[in-house]
Amino acid sequence: MTETKVLISGASVAGPALAHLLCRDGYRVTVVERAPAVRGGGYAVDFRGAAFEVLDELGILAEVREHATGMRGTTLIDEAGNRSGRLPAEAFAGELEVPKSDLTRILHRITADDVEYLFDDSIAALTEHRDGVTVAFENAPTRDFDLVFGADGVYSRVRRLAFGPHERALHHLGLSGAGFTTGNFLGLDHEGVLQFVGAAAVYLFSAGDPERLTVSLSFATDSPALDRRPRDEQQDAVRAAFAGRGRQVPRLLDAMAEAEDFYFASTCQVQLDRWSQGRVALLGDAGYCAAPTAGMGTSQALVGAASLARNLAVSHGDHGDAFAAYEAELRPYVTENQAKGREAVALFGGRTSAEPE
Incomplete structure (x- = not known):
């Protein structure tokens, strides 16, 4: 056969x-x-x-x-920078x-x-x-x-x-975002921080490598068109969406420009x-x-x-x-x-x- x-x-x-x-x-x-x-x-x-x-x-x-990240949960921060709640590890890390x-x-x-x-x-x-x-x-x-x-x-x-x-x-769900890693300047240890800043969100966490902080900057968009644009245009859109939002944002935007692992993607369903x-x-x-x-x-x-x-x-x-x-x-x-x-x-x-x- x-x-x-x-x-x-x-x-x-x-x-x-x-x-x-x-x-x-x-x-x-x-x-x-x-x-x-x-x-x-x-x-x-x-x-x-x-x-x-x-x-x-x-x-x-x-x-x-054997490779479990061991995440312990995520702290929620409001736009003023105050702690407003906490999500269990399962919210982002599943089982x-x-x-x-x-x-x-x-x-x-x-x-x-x-x-x-x-x-x-x-x-x-x-x-x-x-x-x-x-x-x-x-x-x-x-x-x-x-x-x-x-x-x-x-x-x-x-x-x-x-x-x-x-x-x-593709069906765009009105959300796009950038991701990258930078030094763990917050000292997070198997923890995450999620802050809402208007029609945008900053999600930071550290899991596998204690020296690195994973950054997600998401914001409202009308289409996934930025997915196919050059990196500089994507980063300009991120800067515009997060201008003046959050105490740590300027530092994160500077780190974004230097990140070797930067990527950009829109939230879509197929x-x-x-x-x-x-x-x-x-x-x-x-x-x-x-x-x-x-x-x-x-x-x-x-x-x-x-x-x-x-x-x-x-x-x-x-x-x-x-x-x-x-x-x-x-x-x-x-x-x-x-x-x-x-x-x-x-x-x-x-x-x-x-x-x-």
């Missing part, structure tokens, strides 16, 4: 998790990732509910637990929180021997035909695969090629009528991002990978049936998480928590 050849775009969480489960079931798996190597850095990620069952199925639950770099490193390690990784590359074109999908890459030679999966994030290349422009799927098109299917943020405010991105990535792999296994090679069953099984879970994401937007200064269009 010929091995089923699958291509997965994205080597963060959903992609390697799916790759491991498919290799276990006898698939021949290739993962393409535009970064030159396994990504480091990034915020911590947390796990909730059914995600623990998937970590156990992957055989990494105990190891992941278990680990640095994202540790999770991606573990997932790459358990797949490296069985999965072909194409780093520093991405998909340039997809052409589906009766027997499979012909994939043109930016760098590697063109190849044929039986199935293609997009696990490549909110701005998924696979989704754009197979489902249409990003604008059809909403599609269907998550598959022919031999192409989406998972994780590429197919159904619930927004960072939901706190469910990593859990959805893992639960989605497990559901997709399981339904492929029981479909006896009928990918159409597998994709339909995967969506029917997962969509109620995603719908609930997206509702939570919209509701939580206002906490960080967003302008809308409306129902999807």
